Amino acid sequence: MDLLNEKFLKIGVESAPGQETRQNTEEIKLPGEKLAGAPVDFSHGDVDAFAPVPGALDVFTAGVHLGGRQAYTEYRGSKSTREDAALKLAGFTGAAIDADRNIIITPGTQGALFLAMGATVARGDKVAIVMPDYFANRKLVEFFDGETVPVQMNYFQTSDCAGLDLTQLENAFKDGVKLFLFSNPNNPTGVIYSPAEIWAIADLAQKYGVFVIADELYSRQVFESRTYTHLCAQDRIDPEKVITIMGPSKTESLSGYRLGVAFGAAKIIDRMEKLQAIVSLRAGGYSQAVLKCWFAEPQGWMSRRLAQHQAIRDNLLLKLRAVDGIAVRTAEAGSYLFPSLPALGVTIQEFVKLLRLQAGVTVTPGTEFGSQFTRSFRINFSQNHQAAVAAIDRLIQIMERHRQ
Amino acid sequence: MDLLNEKFLKIGVESAPGQETRQNTEEIKLPGEKLAGAPVDFSHGDVDAFAPVPGALDVFTAGVHLGGRQAYTEYRGSKSTREDAALKLAGFTGAAIDADRNIIITPGTQGALFLAMGATVARGDKVAIVMPDYFANRKLVEFFDGETVPVQMNYFQTSDCAGLDLTQLENAFKDGVKLFLFSNPNNPTGVIYSPAEIWAIADLAQKYGVFVIADELYSRQVFESRTYTHLCAQDRIDPEKVITIMGPSKTESLSGYRLGVAFGAAKIIDRMEKLQAIVSLRAGGYSQAVLKCWFAEPQGWMSRRLAQHQAIRDNLLLKLRAVDGIAVRTAEAGSYLFPSLPALGVTIQEFVKLLRLQAGVTVTPGTEFGSQFTRSFRINFSQNHQAAVAAIDRLIQIMERHRQ
Known part of the structure; x- marks a missing residue:
């Protein structure tokens, strides 16, 4: 061993x-x-x-009372909950999301991230990771026997963008990177990628055939109405090359229910479901009901x-x-x-x-x-x-x- | 890809x-x-x-009302819940379980199985799997790039034991198998391994240095007071070479809460926690509270x-x-x-x-x-x-x- x-x-x-x-x-x-x-x-x-969002425990309890069909959902999550979430997320991001093909419910966004990485990183694959970014990103690359290619983000030298080094990014892509994983807003700095940065990422990924995982966990909590650009809704990149991750654990304080979603590339969502089947079967059945509260907070x-x-x-x-x-x-x-x-x-x-x-x-x-x-x-x-x-x-x- | x-x-x-x-x-x-x-x-x-066991929703709700300390537990699970579960499981199985070192709470027993396999199967490792056995076992070996070595169970030719082919098992161990994974009672046949079979498995594993994962998910539901032998409580095998998996999803009908536990080898439990940190962080915080109902069902x-x-x-x-x-x-x-x-x-x-x-x-x-x-x-x-x-x-x- x-x-x-x-x-x-x-x-x-x-x-x-x-x-x-x-x-x-x-x-x-x-x-x-x-x-x-x-x-x-x-x-x-x-x-x-x-x-937590008011009413979360009530919809959970209603889920328990629904019994078996809430406890045992498809591995990718309850159909009605996926339909509800797909509609809300399409409205929020501007991306097209087919509830049957393009979305999976996971145990937290960590669960979504793990499945997305497991579905896209093969042994030896180069994965571009922003420095700094969420601490689990690097560990996931290690776990799946990939190779981390760091790309600097000059967050202290900029104020109207994240400061991603696009030359480094292109060089990494040229050098054979298969996957680019990044959080937006960036964890840990809280900076938002500018529209120009998102377009550049999309264009480069499209040009070099790189798959992109965008972790948008905190994308609802934007201060002073700053412009936020969803990569998944730009028509500059093949939608089958993008997975977006979100969830109600942060701004909505629903972390105790362990809920996340990933949406995007149908082929990768299929793989993620296969992987979820051996990782934890499904997001907790009763917890899935709590997604009803999401994007439906009181006025x-x-x-x-x-x-x-x-x-x-x-x-x-x-x-x-x-x-x-x-x-x-x-x-x-x-x-x-x-x-x-x-x-x-x-x-x-x-x-x-x-x-x-x-x-x-x-x-x-x-x-x-x-x-x-x-x-x-x-x-x-x-x-x-x-x-x-x-x-x-x-x-x-x-x-x-x-x-x- | x-x-x-x-x-x-x-x-x-x-x-x-x-x-x-x-x-x-x-x-x-x-x-x-x-x-x-x-x-x-x-x-x-x-x-x-x-x-489900009566009162499960009540303890879940009490967990929600505990707030942050129930929502955000250590990755291996809430300390008090581990202490409670360790005590109950030690009583049930006869094994020594240190709540701090020897147990982890997981999202379902599927979660426990995935983590245990991820913590023990390296690329190319040979894993002995019983035929027939739980369908995810073989898929997990595939996912972790191991090699399945089948061992037959002659369940139709026996009635006082499972019918495991012990000669095949020893040959597999001799041939370099690193891990033996089996469910007891066996899924899908419902047969129980006899004491002699469990002792033979323990002795062979000890002799050849093979790690054992025992999936005992259904071990509380034994008919006609048949003798059930917990491998983890036999003093024939180094406790650091055994992980046992259980959970309240089946007999207790608590599957909707996604809860499982693994207990045993401290080194492997440590690895499982590291892996859980990138797989899903933890078993749902509020759900963990539901383990209080387990082994505490009404008279x-x-x-x-x-x-x-x-x-x-x-x-x-x-x-x-x-x-x-x-x-x-x-x-x-x-x-x-x-x-x-x-x-x-x-x-x-x-x-x-x-x-x-x-x-x-x-x-x-x-x-x-x-x-x-x-x-x-x-x-x-x-x-x-x-x-x-x-x-x-x-x-x-x-x-x-x-x-x-």
């Missing part, structure tokens, strides 16, 4: 969001006093601060949620930018910020552990998003507003202790 | 349970009249006939359920055995029967389609469980008793139309 030892070493979860309590922290020396304050776990959103609910998140974002940006040596780009969408720190006397991994143990503040180290991000960390600011602000104050204090 | 085309051709789901409605049936000629009667889907249990509930299933089993066995040319072994546990038919003028795939279209009866073709089972089919008899009996009458009528 040496091959497996090697593989599983590369897909470690010790620093992954939510796993921090499993870390061995016995050997860490703690310099200075502990800082008091309500613990804040910035590794994911706080669904107690931002509650004003979504705009209120957006405004509340924007206010937290602005407050944290103000705090962080007041500190000499901290740089952070404004998130244009989603709930993430990805600040970079000045030079510290500890590594980012040590800083993250100290922060948790001494200040009750959990953040995710930048190295999860690309090995070069040794001075960055990610926070999910979907938190209690005041607690989040106080936690950032403590974070800054701990940081100052270690500034070089 | 030619590698992938080949791989996904081998893991087709067209004949898999629950997928029948997606079959293309336009070209089938239908000889004879349709037979009237309530449709029965024998491809899985009917949770309307046998309702008398389980024995009543057992008696009801035994009565259906006996009735169907009587019907089937009255027909010349049909052979079927008595299921000693679980809800499956795996009858074999006399020679027909149609293939088993055609028979299964005709049966569904002409008699409203869905069964799973034997070839899903091993390519040699061209005259067998599987039924899950966890159904409304009268409807099941009537459906078997119709099955026999359709069969007679095609007898050679």
Whole structure:
């Protein structure tokens, strides 16, 4: 099992969001006093601060009462739920979605991502991955024995686009990349790709025959009405070369129900269903019913949620930018910020552990998003507003202790 | 993607349970009249006939009200739920289970099986698989680029054991098999491995250093107090070489919540958690709460359920055995029967389609469980008793139309 030892070493979860309590922290020396304050776990959103879409439990319960036909759906998900979701997602994105051929319901967007990668990455395939991007992307390439080809995103040098290095992208495609996987808005920076960037990605993928997986998990949470461009709805690329992933786990706080969807290329959706059949059979049957709440939130609910998140974002940006040596780009969408720190006397991994143990503040180290991000960390600011602000104050204090 | 085309051709789901409605049936000629009667889907249990454990929805709802800490558990599952489940499973099986190291909660037992296989099968590894056994086993080996080594189970030649060919098993182990995967009670035949068979498996695995995955999904539903032997509790094999899989989807009818557990080898559980982190993050957070109901059913509930299933089993066995040319072994546990038919003028795939279209009866073709089972089919008899009996009458009528 040496091959497996090697593989599983590369897909470690010790620093992954939510796993921090499993870390061995016995050997860490703690310099200075502990800082008091309500613990804040910035590794994911706080669904107690931002509650799930109203009515979710009611439709779940109705699903349970439907009995067998809700418990045992097709592997790709209940037909009526797919029809409902296809209609809503076609309306939202502008893409054509046939409920029978182009959509699958999955256990969370993580489930959708895993299936999409398993359906498109063969052993040895080159996969272009943005730096930085969602930490699981690289691990998925490792797991499927692909080869990661990094493409830089210069998010600090731009403000009206993501800053994707299109020359690098084209060179990667020329060099035989089979798949391009990216999140939009970008996780962890919260930047949105400009229309020109999306068109360039579509044109290059079409030219070089590259398959594209677009992770649009946070695409409903766009601040200040910034333009958001759905790659799947551009007529510049063969729709059979695109899979789009979305789900109600983030903005809608429905993560506890484990729901996601993937839509697009019929051939790949077919493969994803075959894979789902051996991975987990289907998204939880009763949970599937909860998708009815999605894109059907009460009037004003979504705009209120957006405004509340924007206010937290602005407050944290103000705090962080007041500190000499901290740089952070404004998130244009989603709930993430990805600040970079000045030079510290500890590594980012040590800083993250100290922060948790001494200040009750959990953040995710930048190295999860690309090995070069040794001075960055990610926070999910979907938190209690005041607690989040106080936690950032403590974070800054701990940081100052270690500034070089 | 030619590698992938080949791989996904081998893991087709067209004949898999629950997928029948997606079959293309336009070209089938239908000889004879349709037979009237309530449709029965024998491809899985009917949770309307046998309702979920009472109180499941209540503990789910309580989980939702717990909020964030139930929604976002560690990837291996909520600590308190693992502690509770470890205690119950140790009591049930007799194995030692450390809640922190030896157990993971998964989206269904299918999820547990996928993770266990992904954590133990490297490219090119030989995996011994029983013929017949659960249809996903072979597909999982394909997906992970392993090589299936079949081992026959002579279930028709025995009655006091499963009939596993131990000589073949030892030869397979000698020949370099890395992993042995088997279900006990066996799916699809419902036979239980005898103590001597389990000891032989343990001794051979220990001797040749083979890892064992035991799928014990139906091990609570044992008829007539037959002796059931948990491999994980025998002190004949290194506990770090065994993973056991169970879950509340079958006897307990909780499939709609997608819950399973795997317990055993700490190193493999660690890998399974790493894999779960990229496959689906975790079993649905709120659903995890439902495991509280497991092994905590109301007094008398389980024995009543057992008696009801035994009565259906006996009735169907009587019907089937009255027909010349049909052979079927008595299921000693679980809800499956795996009858074999006399020679027909149609293939088993055609028979299964005709049966569904002409008699409203869905069964799973034997070839899903091993390519040699061209005259067998599987039924899950966890159904409304009268409807099941009537459906078997119709099955026999359709069969007679095609007898050679």
